[in-house]
Amino acid sequence: MGGLFFVAAVTSLVISAAILWSLFSNGWEFLTEVNWGHVFGSDSWSPRFDEFSIATLLVGSLIVTGIAMLVATPLGLGAAIYLSEYARPGVRTVLKPILEVLAGIPSVVLGVFALIWIAPEVVGRLFGEEHGRGGTMMAAGIGVGILTIPLIASVSEDAMRAVPSSLRQASAGLGARPISTTLRVVLPAAISGVVAAFILATSRALGETMVVFIAGGAADQAQYTNNPLDGSLTMTAAMASLAVGTDQVRGASLAVPSLFFVGIVLFAFTFGLNLIADRFVRRVRQAY
Amino acid sequence: GNSDDDGGGGDGASNLTGSLNISGSSTVEPISSLVAEEFSADNPDLKIAVDGPGTGDGFELFCQGQTDISDASRQIEPEEAAACKKAGIDYVELAIGFDGITVMTNPNNDDVECLSFADLYALTGPESEGFENWSDAQSLASELGSATEFPDETLDLTGPGAESGTYDSFIELALTDIAEAQGLPENQLETTRPDYQSSADDNTIITNIEASDYSLGWVGYAYAEQAGDSVKELEVSAEPNGECIVPSDDTIANGSYPLSRTLYIYVNKAKAQENEAVSAYVDFYLSDLDTWVTETNYVPLPDDQVEETTSAWSSFNGS
Amino acid sequence: MTKVTIGRQSTATEDVPLGQGIEVAHQGEANAASLPVVFTVKDLSAFYGDFRAVRDVTLDVRQHQITAFIGPSGCGKTTVLRCFNRMNDLIPGARTEGTLEYHGVPLYGADVDPVEVRRRIGMVFQKPNPFPKSIYDNVTYGPKLFGTRKRADLEEVVETSLRKAALWDEVKDRLKESAMGLSGGQQQRLCIARAIATNPEVVLMDEPCSALDPIATARIEDLMQEIKTEFTIVIVTHNMQQAARVSDSTAFFSTEVNPESDRRTGVLVEFDKTETIFSNPSDERTENYITGRFG
Amino acid sequence: MTKVTIGRQSTATEDVPLGQGIEVAHQGEANAASLPVVFTVKDLSAFYGDFRAVRDVTLDVRQHQITAFIGPSGCGKTTVLRCFNRMNDLIPGARTEGTLEYHGVPLYGADVDPVEVRRRIGMVFQKPNPFPKSIYDNVTYGPKLFGTRKRADLEEVVETSLRKAALWDEVKDRLKESAMGLSGGQQQRLCIARAIATNPEVVLMDEPCSALDPIATARIEDLMQEIKTEFTIVIVTHNMQQAARVSDSTAFFSTEVNPESDRRTGVLVEFDKTETIFSNPSDERTENYITGRFG
């Protein structure tokens, strides 16, 4: 029996190996044949012009992820604190599902939502109607943010609930009000969990595809821009566009290999973030 | 094991089996899809798939023998033809309808009504790289003999990506000749300025047009029509200060509208012979060309050209 | 009916009247009754939801005395203790009935702020629960809450509290180190220091030694004797010898099984001077318990 | 030096030599030594990873006797007990050194199958841990594992085991109901029934009463006396009076603080006839402990 289960467990290793192999065996062509001047020199991502400005995509991803975190961190953390420190059990069982349902919303749905509602109703109202007529990095960023709220909330809530109630009692026993207990005892004790939540969410936002693809305001090709109210491509959106436009093109230009090249870059980033987050999460586990 | 009677009804369920793969121009895709839909109503067990990655990508596949039929919004190019030949793929080219390319701006833009090819070249050609304002193009335009007054407003340029037939056609129709006249190097004859917001997705183009008051862009006639009043369709003249023509079914069909193009399907002869479904599909396609094309908001061929197409097909199919 | 005599020295054979048997850490019991009453408890019942955890508690806690609660597990000692500073407010559905007055003020009165109550009535818990912060921050946590900001004042508080908690010498060189690094016994004394740092009038202790080894236990028992001159102490303990050693008055709780619900409800069996409880308890259950027939 | 006398009746005044003081549930101690040895333990040490939890354990467990382990918390009682049926194998990194023989067979011998060991040496745990199944399924769990399938046999096993566990009368009408519905005491007796249902030779009990109320405790103590004629029993307890009441031999463990690592390691201080341990222990630490100065 054990042997069987062991095999099952090992498949996860096989998968990781397969991922790396897929990325590099296909990305290799790009890495070897591309004119690197067009990767670092250029200021536009347009694979069909052999313009592979990775900077454009990185900045795009940076902006979208940044906006997402600005939206998700306060909301997610606030919700987590309320649920773990303030909500009475009854209230909790009513409110928690909100986050869980939100967590269940597929990203395509949020993409469409970002395009047909967030863009006009939120971005349009906040930054001027002309910015709300179509997809922008702002609209996409907000969409991605909404997508990551539940992640931040659940991970940091777990961390705060892991703080032994004896500490809360000690604080209350000294005449501390809930706010002091929360800010001076619980949060500091749970800090690594909260950080982990933040990092995990960042990595999730970085890897989120559909929202940006649908509501990011660009497809297939983008000029370098650092204005959140422009449309542009993130790494993921660029991959999706390449796939839609080219999923059946076999190796004519460097377009398809570039798909895997971006894949490598994206994988590297998220992998790094996940590793760091994992450190923090485990610190929480060891703490008590 | 599917029930043969079905919603489609239609003329005589021949009920073919096997599979049929069509790819190519995203402009033609709706037409071929519609045909496929009706066709599979009669042949429920036949697997048909229609994709629209773009004319260029379509020919890639076609010339690798991966697809049976390739939709195209322009004629096959020499390199592509060569690729087909190399792979020993022989094909018939069938014209099926017209698509106008509509040049658009934002409805709020009252300063521009009509643009000549010269103006378009000045605004979108390779030489215009870096122009931020309409007025930046003024000198180049006048240099080319145009008298159009450009507003001093930021120029938000948007159009299809290089993979789409619309992109190629636009260059062919509007830019290449002038580019040659300007004596540009080879590699710049076939391109626009690289620095514009391009998209494979006509919807993005439309929304980009909507997004800025002094936007400029071009897109397939059908899409522009569907977008309705959210965009402003510009008149076009071939010659500087020439006759401005508004895109419409008539002006396109009678060829007076300079920015219109013919739509094609390319059929792989070998596949047509070995796969009954292919020829049957093409027969069905041509049997009612007018309906398909109009239903999908394109401009049908005049009768004489319909004749040419059908004869071209039957001459191959007959033999 | 035979009996077990457990002697400090097993060689001892001569018999001694029980009373003196107890090592008395407190003289002049005579005037105990004259000391001011801090808590007045009459017919107190405590509920969790609609489960009555303990009932019929009637006793007085007097100033500068150590009052011990003993009794089998689940008899409501902790529950009653936690009513004294309204810690039970933290448990949803917990409530009380009957009289519980603190200097004549009904503790559960409508306009009483539990936070204020806890500022005057400190608590030490069964498991040492220092904050995962430095020793210094642990002790200054309370004072800072109440607005003591000046460094000098804080440092003074830290030293005096740690001295009172007999911990100063062991930690004075490592005040900035994490409290988690201390041994269990040290952590518990730190918690006591933390509790008295805000200079409360009463300190409640819930089995403060149950998690500690014998030596640490002894330290804390001595400590209680020293600080009782400043504070009023109520202590819950499982250990009868401990109660006998340290307390002035003892309340013995037991449980009665409620026939229909067969949940057990705690009752106060007997409350009296510690020596009385241990020498000639008036209730047979008390006797059985202290003679250790039941665990 | 005064001493505490804890008597069955506080009115009793005459002194009685300690020995007889213990209610002796077992006659003819004289030939105890002649009873066959079940476990031979020599210089046993138990480790968790590289932390030595307990060392220098040397004792014999004899058939049809009740052997008690007492000592302060953390001194390794549970650890040693769990070595006796290799329960510690479940804890990663747990291992032993020294001799531990069961009828002369080294329990940790290479070719010994821990599963087989546990089939002969049953265990009852500190917290009652019935399976979330029916009472019937709980008792038959073991026998079914060992291939008893016939309904009749199983039903017989259930009745006899429950009778031995003094639980039959209370549950005979509700065998199919969930065991979780029983009271703590009943659950613990059910666990005993479950353990003896596979009729092992030895039953190990780790503080079987610590979670129970006095009445339940008494029942289980009586129960032990009844079943000791069939089984050999090793019991860990915190409660000295309990050890004194039920056991024939007692092992007293204590802890020594290791100066550098300052982790505490358990040691066997003294092992002897129960009455000896309680009447005149040869080691002063034992004496301090049983006189309850500490803990």
Added chain:
Amino acid sequence: MAFSTIGSSGEAAIHGSVADALRGRRRSDTRGWAFEIGLLASLLICLLILGALILTVVTDGMPVYSDRGWEFLDGGLSSIADRAGISQGIVGSFWIAVCVVVVAIPIGVGSAIYLEEYAPRTKLTSFIELNIRNLAGVPSVVYGLLGLAIFVNTFHGFSGADGIERSTLAAAGVTLAVLVLPIVIITTAEAIRAVPQALREGAYGVGATRWEVIRSQVLPYAAPGIFTGSLLSIARAIGEAAPLIVIGAVTGFFSAGEGLNAQNVTDPSHLSERFVALPSIVTTWAKQPDEEFKVSNAAATIIAMLVFVLLINSIAIVLRNRFEKKRSS
């Protein structure tokens, strides 16, 4: 402090001082009050967003159902907006879910059992665990690349087909199964970790072998948790679009048998054919210029998808809460 002098002063005096001391600043604690409001607000904003989302989708999508109802679900893809239906999408999503159940859940539960019950505390084990936690964080689009390179290009979509016909439903299903595998493993592992050690010891104590303990105690106790985790992972798989696009879901017309009859839906031959699924349809339509596709049809498809996804999710959530309550009491 007010009480240093208590011993000497009279009871009455004290009573007074204590009384107003205790009356306290209950109402004056505005900071704490504002803080709590702020926290609650952030939760309510989430609720608001959820409401807006569902409202938008419903207002845009419902008309399609009120006009065409079953027709929309039963119909096939079409380039005519008011003919277009999503039956092929439903078929695709159905089989994707099947792949998850058949591939991901057995392997996932198996690995979890190994890691929690068998694995020795070795470097390899902790490496496997770390590896799984990282897989859980790999972007879905990267899994798409995996599927494209391995299941499509290398394994020919498990159908032996060539060219674009290698992009089969089977390839997509397996890709998504792989994508949710880490989720299954992690949730199952948590469920198993929640089994009280006392239960295991009880079983070992009467001489059960490791497998007997797992079968008779661990799995039954962990079952609800495992079930919940599996449901959540199915929901996740049904909602994923990016990998499908990368693998090559059909973007135009696509015929896959006809209609939404049980016989057609459950016909396994779909696995070896090219595919669409609900999320890929949403993507294609959301990118059409025609408002009828972009808004109405896309929203209607989303409604269909959300019904599935949220239904599965809420079953899972309710189940878990139910058992959490049971266990805690």
